[in-house]
Amino acid sequence: MIIVMKPEATEETVDRLLDKIKSKGLKPLHMPGAERVVLGALGDERVLAELGFEAEPSVESVKPILSPYKLVSRELHPHDSRIAIGDAVIGGGKFALIAGPCAVENAEQVQASAEAAKKAGARVLRGGAYKPRTSPYSFQGHGPEGLALLREAGDKVGLPIITELVDTRDLDLLADKADAIQIGTRNMQNFELLKAVGGAGKPVMLKRGMAAKVDDLLMAAEYIMASGNDDVILCERGIRTFETATRNTLDLAAVPLLKEKSHLPVIVDPSHGTGKRELVAPMALAAAAAGADGVMVEVHYDPPSALSDGPQSLYPEQMEALGNQLAAMLGALGREL
Ligand code: PEP
Numbered sequence: 171m172i173i174v175m176k177p178e179a180t181e182e183t184v185d186r187l188l189d190k191i192k193s194k195g196l197k198p199l200h201m202p203g204a205e206r207v208v209l210g211a212l213g214d215e216r217v218l219a220e221l222g223f224e225a226e227p228s229v230e231s232v233k234p235i236l237s238p239y240k241l242v243s244r245e246l247h248p249h250d251s252r253i254a255i256g257d258a259v260i261g262g263g264k265f266a267l268i269a270g271p272c273a274v275e276n277a278e279q280v281q282a283s284a285e286a287a288k289k290a291g292a293r294v295l296r297g298g299a300y301k302p303r304t305s306p307y308s309f310q311g312h313g314p315e316g317l318a319l320l321r322e323a324g325d326k327v328g329l330p331i332i333t334e335l336v337d338t339r340d341l342d343l344l345a346d347k348a349d350a351i352q353i354g355t356r357n358m359q360n361f362e363l364l365k366a367v368g369g370a371g372k373p374v375m376l377k378r379g380m381a382a383k384v385d386d387l388l389m390a391a392e393y394i395m396a397s398g399n400d401d402v403i404l405c406e407r408g409i410r411t412f413e414t415a416t417r418n419t420l421d422l423a424a425v426p427l428l429k430e431k432s433h434l435p436v437i438v439d440p441s442h443g444t445g446k447r448e449l450v451a452p453m454a455l456a457a458a459a460a461g462a463d464g465v466m467v468e469v470h471y472d473p474p475s476a477l478s479d480g481p482q483s484l485y486p487e488q489m490e491a492l493g494n495q496l497a498a499m500l501g502a503l504g505r506e507l
């Protein structure tokens with residue numbers, strides 16, 4: 171429920187209403203604006219109905235939040251959220267290129283790939299230390315050693331790092347060493363993991379489940395926000411359809427749709443979205459045209475030798491070319507890389 175206070179409402183009244191929301195076991199939200207204060211109350215609908223704020227003289231209006239997700243919805247938060255990953259800002263008109271290898275393989279590989287990302291204009295370095303692979307016989311990542319190598323490479327090229335969390339037992343380590351935490355497609359509805367990153371104190375990039383609807387993604391984001399973390403970034407990475415010509419079907423219509431429904435930044439991953447390096451640049455440019463807040467792209471200094479996702483990884487020269495194309499496209503749209 172959204173409670174809009176009258177401009178003359180006093181601080182004491184606002185505090186009293188917030189206390190009442192809390193005393194009913196509901197989650198209170200306090201959103202002071204330039205002209206008036208807006209309050210929110212989240213929780214059981216029957217309890218919300220008992221608040222009776224309509225009768226308060228200092229209350230201008232009381233409106234239910236119609237969307238099933240509350241904290242992620244634009245109803246509650248009309249302006250675009252800006253989320254900081256280290257010194258990079260995601261959302262709010264900015265466009266962020268996030269790039270790096272699929273997996274951290276060794277010091278030389280991650281360093282060379284990080285340099286390629288930086289040269290192309292990336293603002294954040296990505297790299298998997300814990301890899302959720304379809305086959306148990308595929309490379310599973312180097313775990314804590316991989317994370318340390320990613321941190322070292324990020325520090326050397328001057329980029330903040332994002333890496334995937336697959337197990338709550340590794341949360342403290344990731345929250346300590348990484349600048350942002352990624353939840354992958356296979357874990358989008360792993361609710362225990364979502365609740366855990368709600369308390370991580372680091373931004374979270376939530377990737378769309380490969381069989382998840384847009385509303386499922388938003389509900390999963392709601393889990394993270396309801397557990398105390400406002401810094402959530404959504405990521406469209408393709409979904410399973412009958413089409414097998416591409417690894418997944420990149421749903422670019424989801425970008426403007428998500429941005430209409432939610433204030434959270436939306437990143438597109440054309441690498442996992444297509445599975446083919448020739449399709450990565452066209453889809454990255456299309457994502458920018460569709461209004462995405464950034465793209466996340468896999469780059470490898472030597473894709474044929476990559477231990478994972480070589481066929482969709484860009485060569486360093488392609489990465490640099492994509493950076494230039496994105497800058498030109500964004501310039502035409504009145505935005506910047
Ligand atoms: C990744 O980005 O490293 C990854 C594994 O992607 P996804 O979860 O989208 O498959």
Ligand code: MN
Nearest residue numbers: 272468478479
């Ligand atoms: Mn990958």
